[in-house]
Amino acid sequence: MRPASPCVPSSRPTIRRKVYNRCIGTQYCQNNDPYNVRFFNWFEAALNFVEPLANQLNPDVTVRSRGVMEKCTFCVHRIREAAADAKAEERLLEDGEITTACAQSCSANVITFGNLLDPHSKVSTAIASARRFRLLEALGTEPVVYYLKGGQA
Amino acid sequence: MSDTYVLARYREVDPAAAGIQRLLGASVKPEDIDVMTGVPYPEEVWGLPESKSNIRKVAALFWVIGACCGFTLAAGTAWLYPLPTGGKPIVSLPTTAVIVYEMSMLMGIFSVAAATLIESKLPNFKKLPYHPAVSDGHVVLSVRCMDESQATKVDEVLKASNADEVLRHV
Amino acid sequence: MKLHPPLVHGDDKINRDILRPLFETSWRWWALFGLCLTGFGAGFVTWMWMLGAGMWVTGLHRPVMWGVFIANFVFWVGLSHSGTLISAILRLAKADWRRPITRAAEAMTVFTVLMAAQFPLIHLGRTWFFYYIIPYVNQREMWGNFRSPLAWDLMAILTYLSGSLIYLYLPTVPDFAIARDYATTPVRKKLFTMLALGWRGTRKEWHRMNLAILMLAVLVLPVAVSVHTIVSWDFAMALAPQWHTTIFGPYFVLGAIYSGMALVVTLTVLIRWAFKWEDYITPFHLDKLSKIMLVAAILWTYLWCGDYLITWYGRLPEEKVILDIKNGGAYFWHQLTMMLANTIVAIPMLAFKKVRTSPWALLFLTVFINVGMWLERYLIAVPTLVQKGPAYTWTTYSPTWVELMMSIYPFAGFVMLYVLFVKMAPFISIWEIREDRVAEAYKTMGQAKLRAIVAE
Numbered sequence: 118m119r120p121a122s123p124c125v126p127s128s129r130p131t132i133r134r135k136v137y138n139r140c141i142g143t144q145y146c147q148n149n150d151p152y153n154v155r156f157f158n159w160f161e162a163a164l165n166f167v168e169p170l171a172n173q174l175n176p177d178v179t180v181r182s183r184g185v186m187e188k189c190t191f192c193v194h195r196i197r198e199a200a201a202d203a204k205a206e207e208r209l210l211e212d213g214e215i216t217t218a219c220a221q222s223c224s225a226n227v228i229t230f231g232n233l234l235d236p237h238s239k240v241s242t243a244i245a246s247a248r249r250f251r252l253l254e255a256l257g258t259e260p261v262v263y264y265l266k267g268g269q270a
Numbered sequence: 271m272s273d274t275y276v277l278a279r280y281r282e283v284d285p286a287a288a289g290i291q292r293l294l295g296a297s298v299k300p301e302d303i304d305v306m307t308g309v310p311y312p313e314e315v316w317g318l319p320e321s322k323s324n325i326r327k328v329a330a331l332f333w334v335i336g337a338c339c340g341f342t343l344a345a346g347t348a349w350l351y352p353l354p355t356g357g358k359p360i361v362s363l364p365t366t367a368v369i370v371y372e373m374s375m376l377m378g379i380f381s382v383a384a385a386t387l388i389e390s391k392l393p394n395f396k397k398l399p400y401h402p403a404v405s406d407g408h409v410v411l412s413v414r415c416m417d418e419s420q421a422t423k424v425d426e427v428l429k430a431s432n433a434d435e436v437l438r439h440v
Numbered sequence: 441m442k443l444h445p446p447l448v449h450g451d452d453k454i455n456r457d458i459l460r461p462l463f464e465t466s467w468r469w470w471a472l473f474g475l476c477l478t479g480f481g482a483g484f485v486t487w488m489w490m491l492g493a494g495m496w497v498t499g500l501h502r503p504v505m506w507g508v509f510i511a512n513f514v515f516w517v518g519l520s521h522s523g524t525l526i527s528a529i530l531r532l533a534k535a536d537w538r539r540p541i542t543r544a545a546e547a548m549t550v551f552t553v554l555m556a557a558q559f560p561l562i563h564l565g566r567t568w569f570f571y572y573i574i575p576y577v578n579q580r581e582m583w584g585n586f587r588s589p590l591a592w593d594l595m596a597i598l599t600y601l602s603g604s605l606i607y608l609y610l611p612t613v614p615d616f617a618i619a620r621d622y623a624t625t626p627v628r629k630k631l632f633t634m635l636a637l638g639w640r641g642t643r644k645e646w647h648r649m650n651l652a653i654l655m656l657a658v659l660v661l662p663v664a665v666s667v668h669t670i671v672s673w674d675f676a677m678a679l680a681p682q683w684h685t686t687i688f689g690p691y692f693v694l695g696a697i698y699s700g701m702a703l704v705v706t707l708t709v710l711i712r713w714a715f716k717w718e719d720y721i722t723p724f725h726l727d728k729l730s731k732i733m734l735v736a737a738i739l740w741t742y743l744w745c746g747d748y749l750i751t752w753y754g755r756l757p758e759e760k761v762i763l764d765i766k767n768g769g770a771y772f773w774h775q776l777t778m779m780l781a782n783t784i785v786a787i788p789m790l791a792f793k794k795v796r797t798s799p800w801a802l803l804f805l806t807v808f809i810n811v812g813m814w815l816e817r818y819l820i821a822v823p824t825l826v827q828k829g830p831a832y833t834w835t836t837y838s839p840t841w842v843e844l845m846m847s848i849y850p851f852a853g854f855v856m857l858y859v860l861f862v863k864m865a866p867f868i869s870i871w872e873i874r875e876d877r878v879a880e881a882y883k884t885m886g887q888a889k890l891r892a893i894v895a896e
Binding site for chain 3: 283304305306307308309310311313316318321323325326329343344347348350351353355362365366368369371372373375376378379380382383385386387389390392393394395396398399400402404405406407412
């Protein structure tokens with residue numbers, strides 16, 4: 118739905134990625150998003166992070182320009198880094214090697230991040246539960262975010 | 271060009287049409303006679319060989335070319351830089367159909383306009399035989415003559431055909 | 441051997457009447473032009489300021505990312521509809537009463553599309569990168585994404601704009617030639633000589649012109665239908681309640697014809713009054729136009745009811761919450777005004793011949809209809825976004841002065857281009873009027889003297 122191809126979809130159930138540099142800000146993805154989880158950059162963030170404030174910015178993530186629609190990247194920079202390390206050491210990625218910033222900082226350990234295609238990963242075992250559900254599943258959007266509702270497993 | 275044009279202005283259609291018949295009778299070639307009018311009249315009014323036009327064929331050709339362009343644009347670019355989407359083909363048929371449709375129409379419209387102008391040799395800002403009374407709804411005949419003697423002869427024929435005015439254009 | 445003998449003034453009354461606005465400029469024209477230029481300029485400055493400041497100056501906020509700008513876009517594309525469409529239909533149907541109306545309608549199409557085409561740019565977050573959507577060859581081998589309805593939109597609007605421009609220009613060439621022959625000042629002479637392309641009205645030129653107009657009408661008609669269908673797909677292809685419906689294609693096309701016809705009538709009435717062209721545009725023509733408008737009004741109402749009924753009866757919870765705010769919530773007055781303007785008042789009024797032939801009644805009615813049609817576009821775009829998706833994201837939307845200025849902008853811009861066009865081209869197709877007069881004949885039948893047309 119993105120007219121200038123800023124999004125990179127994939128054939129496997131995976132993370133929806135966006136190429137922010139290609140985004141022209143038609144805001145159409147917000148309309149198409151049944152979850153309303155797109156965020157618009159109203160202001161030029163780079164202007165507000167003058168030295169030395171710029172030091173708090175993540176060096177692995179570019180600061181997006183004003184007028185760009187954003188969404189959660191699932192900390193793709195962490196994934197890329199770990200994947201590159203694993204490749205350099207000529208091994209496969211291990212479960213738990215990557216975690217997202219939100220999962221890392223969550224004191225109650227609510228969030229689990231991992232490989233859904235690996236049946237033995239922590240996240241796969243967690244969602245094997247009968248309590249699992251996905252938001253607005255009926256729309257057929259095949260989200261990769263699973264939730265566990267209350268009750269007995 | 272050494273061609274001389276003899277122009278005759280008529281207030282009405284009928285004497286002008288009769289004038290053409292007289293010219294043909296005086297062995298003036300039909301391709302040398304032209305009629306200028308302020309409104310389109312049916313071709314049969316003048317009794318001259320019918321005008322031919324390839325606009326239809328050109329439009330049909332460019333319509334097909336446009337369809338091919340549209341296909342290249344929609345399907346071709348998708349193949350050039352494939353972006354796989356979960357469970358969907360690289361080349362989406364409905365999308366391609368929309369682009370093919372719009373491009374074929376665009377090319378069709380452009381080609382009709384271009385063909386009309388090219389066939390009528392427009393734009394043309396040379397001083398061609400013309401009489402501004404055409405704009406008032408008058409009918410003006412223009413006859414191309416090879417030499418002065420023919421022009422004099424045509425002059426007489428036209429004057430005899432109740433022309434309101436006969437003049438020369440060099 | 442005079443090359444250009446002095447003019448012979450034959451039946452030049454038509455020429456003089458219709459060319460008058462081209463050569464004479466009254467203070468009223470300057471006043472109107474100045475007013476429109478001010479509005480247009482103010483809108484343009486607002487736009488430029490918004491570009492510099494950012495989109496936060498609008499009333500938009502997540503998830504209502506499409507507001508007045510998109511309502512304006514759909515409204516102006518809709519207005520553009522009837523010009524070319526009606527002209528093409530009437531030309532193909534050889535309806536002789538079309539002659540005094542086609543030019544004004546075709547010009548309306550071109551200028552409204554020009555205004556509409558700016559709104560996708562205005563509402564972009566990064567307008568300066570708008571060309572990413574255009575499929576141009578670049579070293580990164582990146583192309584636009586043709587799966588997006590917005591990319592279809594771009595193609596459709598560009599096609600429609602080019603088509604309408606050609607369809608306006610080509611039949612005007614013989615009239616430019618008349619203007620050239622009547623022009624007195626050197627600047628005008630030069631201008632109209634260029635525009636007339638050296639048209640002389642020879643037999644072959646006319647033959648090709650007639651053929652070309654016919655071909656263009658055939659080609660432009662389906663384009664006009666496709667444009668608004670594709671605009672409707674901007675909404676219908678999205679997975680959003682009340683948008684995701686198959687009825688949107690025909691519903692948008694009919695709404696477009698309806699609002700476009702209303703604008704054609706508004707403009708026809710105003711042109712007739714401003715240039716004192718009562719001899720050329722008669723109540724007969726207004727009656728015919730209004731009848732088309734009436735048909736469009738009835739069909740639009742039918743499709744609106746079809747859409748409404750299915751949503752209401754289906755009672756999907758996602759759709760019901762949106763229907764509720766239209767029926768009794770924040771958008772109650774919008775919907776009521778819309779229904780009053782487009783159906784409850786318009787249809788019974790247009791059913792009366794007295795209304796259909798009265799210029800001033802029509803003027804008020806058509807302006808009211810277009811107010812209703814603007815609200816209709818607003819009601820399509822906004823309520824869905826206000827309450828779609830998870831309930832914790834629901835919100836409200838109220839436009840700011842920026843949106844107001846950007847709504848004045850196309851109005852002022854359109855009228856400005858239109859009054860400029862008055863100085864550029866005869867507003868009534870002179871040659872087509874004269875063609876009608878040449879073919880006109882009267883036939884006596886019993887005690888009556890009836891008008892007959894000699895047709896090919």
